[in-house]
Amino acid sequence: MDKQDVIALFAHLEHGDGANFFALVADDVDWIVEGTHPLAGHYHSKKDFIAGTFQKLAKVLPDGVQLTVQNVLIDGAWAVVELRSMATAHSGLRFDNRYCWLCRFADAKIVEVRAYLDSWLVGELFRQNPIDDEAPT
Template sequence: MTDIRNDRETLFAYLQDPATQPDFWARVADDVDWTVEGTHPLAGRYRSKKEFTAATFDRLAKVLEGGVKLTVEHLYVDGDTTIVELASTSTTKEGAQFDNRYCWVCRFDGDMIAEVRAYLDSAMVGYTVLRNELRQRGG
């Protein structure tokens, strides 16, 4: 169990820096079933890694200086399930702290993430994304 826990700690630590995030995404199944809970512009159910990253990480990268940066606060491992609590260390392009918290409930199939349910601060995401996208459009 210690080996699995260490592996998962290393895996989710890749989210701290956009330069190491490809190592994280390499362990997410192409056909991942990823649900982002809430009522905000990024919420929804995504049926592939490509669809999920385009609608969330790529969209956030357009409004966050240096892209999405997440640090692990807590990690819980039980069999094929890992629950990870993450904190954003990102800043918006207008200089505001994007102080969001996430909880991802991940199901692994072997070494690959096959399914995720993600919970976050809907109000913060909606406000940040829409405000910054509007600002970028000159609104």
């Protein structure tokens, strides 16, 4: 994957088209969301990652995460993607978060991710907008 391929892939997330983005994520992706907050964890599949993150965010952000790509760097099989979210929670909290996703590609699919973000803001989002379930380990 070159830089333009990665930008095109992440454009799906920017346009709210998670289905086309996740079509290029391996079913057995190894995805770590770093931190100590309700979304943090080590996810061993695409299904578990979506359930533990995007589905939880959808419960507290009525218009979704609303991601935009800020920067993309490529080094071999790895891409570093800087993202920003601009969203408003049910409680009125502005969820303006920044992310750094380190993504490893194989056969034009994401097979590994380490994601870094503002843990405090995620924790505050769920303190103000509690949901019933907890993130997996």
